Amino acid sequence: MQHQNLVNVITDALPGLNKSERKVAEAILSDPESATGSSIASLAKRANVSEPSVNRFCKRFNTAGFPDFKLKLAKSLVSGVRFVNRNVDPNDTVESYTPKIFDSTINDLALIRDSIDHSVVNAVVDQLIQAKRVYFFGLGTSGSVARDAENKFFRFNLPVSFHDDVLMMRMLASTGSAGDVFFVISHTGRTKEIIDIAEIASNNGATVIALTSSSSPLTAVSSIALEVDVPENTDEYMAMTSRIVHLVVLDVLATGFTLRRGPDFLPHLERIKNSLKPTRYQSED
Amino acid sequence: MQHQNLVNVITDALPGLNKSERKVAEAILSDPESATGSSIASLAKRANVSEPSVNRFCKRFNTAGFPDFKLKLAKSLVSGVRFVNRNVDPNDTVESYTPKIFDSTINDLALIRDSIDHSVVNAVVDQLIQAKRVYFFGLGTSGSVARDAENKFFRFNLPVSFHDDVLMMRMLASTGSAGDVFFVISHTGRTKEIIDIAEIASNNGATVIALTSSSSPLTAVSSIALEVDVPENTDEYMAMTSRIVHLVVLDVLATGFTLRRGPDFLPHLERIKNSLKPTRYQSED
DNA sequence: ATTATTTACGTAATTTTACTACATATGGGG
DNA sequence: CCCCATATGTAGTAAAATTACGTAAATAAT
Missing domain, CATH: 3.40.50.10490 (Glucose-6-phosphate isomerase like protein; domain 1)
Incomplete structure (x- = not known):
């Protein structure tokens, strides 16, 4: 699977992470969009860890470093990565299920395209x-x-x-x-x-x-x-x-x-x- | 039009750019993918212009600066940005028109989703x-x-x-x-x-x-x-x-x-x- | 339990990257 | 030909990311 979505990869890896890495992961997942725009310092602060911890976190996910990580994360967020493979659940509102449906369709199209x-x-x-x-x-x-x-x-x-x-x-x-x-x-x-x-x-x-x-x-x-x-x-x-x-x-x-x-x-x-x-x-x- | 594709925007703006900006544009368009990964220094060198020229170029396209520009460019390249709004032309082969059709559909879906x-x-x-x-x-x-x-x-x-x-x-x-x-x-x-x-x-x-x-x-x-x-x-x-x-x-x-x-x-x-x-x-x- | 050893994490220094302010150049109109 | 506007580059500064190293925590071994 070449083009796995970073957000999903992080979510799936969550259990195997150690304390500070998990903090970083949660900080990112809580608002992936803003994570793509912030510096390593501000993200570290938001996650209550040191900057190198963030850096190590990035490298763990096969990225060259923080900038590269942000880039890949940003890409993942396009075409609705936020929700891809995330099912609709009974608590969803229009605002949340609508993009889910679109994104899942988009995802499938991209898959077949490739x-x-x-x-x-x-x-x-x-x-x-x-x-x-x-x-x-x-x-x-x-x-x-x-x-x-x-x-x-x-x-x-x-x-x-x-x-x-x-x-x-x-x-x-x-x-x-x-x-x-x-x-x-x-x-x-x-x-x-x-x-x-x-x-x-x-x-x-x-x-x-x-x-x-x-x-x-x-x-x-x-x-x-x-x-x-x-x-x-x-x-x-x-x-x-x-x-x-x-x-x-x-x-x-x-x-x-x-x-x-x-x-x-x-x-x-x-x-x-x-x-x-x-x-x-x-x-x- | 909120979510225009950066690659297309640059292409369309090409005629109205001045010399060094055009050099930057061409350097980026010749290999957008690699542009998202390079530093302002290396891109400046590749385009034969100074670093501030690259920076000014970025700001001209409504981005905060070079990093922000790279981010947006990277996003543009996802879901086949290469082809979005690029019409099928008579010289296209299966390999080129197939992704064009998929990408144009994906693009429209993303547009309506948002x-x-x-x-x-x-x-x-x-x-x-x-x-x-x-x-x-x-x-x-x-x-x-x-x-x-x-x-x-x-x-x-x-x-x-x-x-x-x-x-x-x-x-x-x-x-x-x-x-x-x-x-x-x-x-x-x-x-x-x-x-x-x-x-x-x-x-x-x-x-x-x-x-x-x-x-x-x-x-x-x-x-x-x-x-x-x-x-x-x-x-x-x-x-x-x-x-x-x-x-x-x-x-x-x-x-x-x-x-x-x-x-x-x-x-x-x-x-x-x-x-x-x-x-x-x-x-x- | 205590120590050895590994793993996790942070501090501080270094390097890289991006940006700003300023200076020089280039070109068009008077 | 000079002036002004715009375009571009140089050099310095600030910010950001990475590395090297040291300390702390956790785990394993005795």
């Missing part, structure tokens, strides 16, 4: 570019993602549709053939019905692209799997962020698609955009 | 808690958001539905009354049809909640407006991130809702979660 396999993205764009037809399949929450994907990809002058009805999916899969792309979205990748359908399409020679988590049964029956591992959310209060990540991945694919089509294609997109103008009040974008 | 009005969130949760019925309305992309909202809120044992058919919406609005909540989602808030419908519902005494951008016509005809201003994306290649922000805002509302309902409600959510188990292979969460 771990997504670019060659797979490229391969998927390849398939989409060549496709005669594209079907987006998804159930439940993933159904909304599939619907959004349709809305995005139809702009590319490509026969595309989304489906959230398993019988419809099954029929379409059974009539699929080479040139058809079945883009199957499933967070768990374990829904039996969906796996069945993917298998049918695959057996008919169609291309099956899965947007799902790694080493899921769905991956196994797909031509290409865009494996996106969003950390499971065990917290009852916390939302499922996987669908958000999926949407962004689809944005990435759409971007790749547009770039591959080249600049001649842009006027077409512009035309679609403009088509909505008469439905709106006043001018915009 | 600017969202908590009291409005609270007020909306109030209304949802009291609602006899909730309708989620949205067209196009916002239709997918509405669909996702339905999927989220039906778990609360609340009569809820989503609609993306304007005739259906119109009929529902016309039969609405006090106790009914019409939750209208629209990025622009300018779609005539939607505004009409919101007005009808409102005139019938129903509560109209709008999730839209500020000072839009839709805001005017709503009981409560959750104003979320996602920066317009003028780039042809870049995706619309407003729908993602909307989804997260709905997550926030759902969280607020759950918390308001109290811990007695959690077993109900658990039961819904478990209901899907038989549809899947193997065990999970």
Whole structure:
């Protein structure tokens, strides 16, 4: 885990710290934001320890010294590090749970950004570019993602549709053939019905692209799997962020698609955009 | 604009800088990451200017001094500052456009996280808690958001539905009354049809909640407006991130809702979660 | 229990870093 | 060509961080 959050690292290390180090840790955790701005002297005073104790504390956390520590702490605080991996609890107020939700989403996006396999993205764009037809399949929450994907990809002058009805999916899969792309979205990748359908399409020679988590049964029956591992959310209060990540991945694919089509294609997109103008009040974008 | 990215600010200010300041700017921009780690002396040397010039440069950008500047620069570099507000261009490869898309989404989320009005969130949760019925309305992309909202809120044992058919919406609005909540989602808030419908519902005494951008016509005809201003994306290649922000805002509302309902409600959510188990292979969460 | 030994912590000196005040230079307008 | 404004650098000062060292506390061994 390359990019662990300093605040969390300190919190986790708390039990193993000795007296003055713990004082420093508590002083920092009580107000991390202000810690990034203060000098070693003022922090030492606030924690009731000597300056070298603060310095030693910093070095314990793999930083070159106090300035370096402040820097890394500051970085940790961006994109809501304060709350990342900190669950919503029943005592939270709007002021506290709102940033928690945002931050946990941001955190997951950053995670996938850094771990997504670019060659797979490229391969998927390849398939989409060549496709005669594209079907987006998804159930439940993933159904909304599939619907959004349709809305995005139809702009590319490509026969595309989304489906959230398993019988419809099954029929379409059974009539699929080479040139058809079945883009199957499933967070768990374990829904039996969906796996069945993917298998049918695959057996008919169609291309099956899965947007799902790694080493899921769905991956196994797909031509290409865009494996996106969003950390499971065990917290009852916390939302499922996987669908958000999926949407962004689809944005990435759409971007790749547009770039591959080249600049001649842009006027077409512009035309679609403009088509909505008469439905709106006043001018915009 | 409170939280502009320092790297971009410097880039934009470049033309208006004088000679030595520009040298400093270029030295920083050529390797911002290393700039955050170096001392004022080494940076001055690298830019071929004196130390006070570097200091003056920092102050010009509304920072207290060099250390403060480094801090802010470091923060800017987190969550892909490299790319934020930097558009996708035709020469981008997968490796470069992928993080751009993620970062622009992350950036927008952070922006809204810091600017969202908590009291409005609270007020909306109030209304949802009291609602006899909730309708989620949205067209196009916002239709997918509405669909996702339905999927989220039906778990609360609340009569809820989503609609993306304007005739259906119109009929529902016309039969609405006090106790009914019409939750209208629209990025622009300018779609005539939607505004009409919101007005009808409102005139019938129903509560109209709008999730839209500020000072839009839709805001005017709503009981409560959750104003979320996602920066317009003028780039042809870049995706619309407003729908993602909307989804997260709905997550926030759902969280607020759950918390308001109290811990007695959690077993109900658990039961819904478990209901899907038989549809899947193997065990999970 | 008492001493030895390690570990923790603080004091003070040293070094590094940043800032300020001032001086010189550079360039544009009269 | 000189004056004034702005830009930049020099040198000194203050602040900050680090190191070296010494003392105190804690732990282990006898």
